[in-house]
Amino acid sequence: MKQQELEKLTLFIGPGQELTEEVVLDCLGDNAEATNEEVILSAADGNYENLMLNLNRIWENGSDPISVIRSAQRHFQRLHFVLSAINAGVSVDTAIKQLKPPIFWRVTSRFKTQLNIWSIELIESSLLRLTEAEISIIKGNIPGPLACDRALLSISQFAKKSKITKR
DSSP states (O other): OHHHHHHHHHHHHOTTOOOOHHHHHHHHGGGGGOSHHHHHHHHHHTOHHHHHHHHHHHHHTTOOHHHHHHHHHHHHHHHHHHHHHHHTTOOHHHHHHTOSSOOOGGGHHHHHHHHHHOOHHHHHHHHHHHHHHHHHHHHTSSOHHHHHHHHHHHHHHHHHHHHHHTO
């Protein structure tokens, strides 16, 4: 599969062209956005439209709901860690640099924006929602995609309301 993707990129850029991030993203097209990460970032951004679009895509692509939930939990734990450090007097950049593994450079600005949206209390509420969704899936009480959708849509609403109240 990886070899096919490299061949696709080679054909896409043509001879003598430079392979840049922008070229790769153009080549990948719409499917580049259909990732678990984009779902989680959209929920944390409070971007309902992008969240819905990408939730539909990841389920069509066969993503595992438990994997999505656990990735979301990690994201919110990282937000919690950085916000706690900031509240303790550490600078934003220093707190972010303490994260292991580091944040991928392409999403750093989104992460920083999310720090302005979220409070410790809302992050903890979100983590609780995600844990409840995971338990419901494991117990078989609700289909995985539905439980995941509900939790992430709820989280998206937390972010949206927080943005309105912080204006």
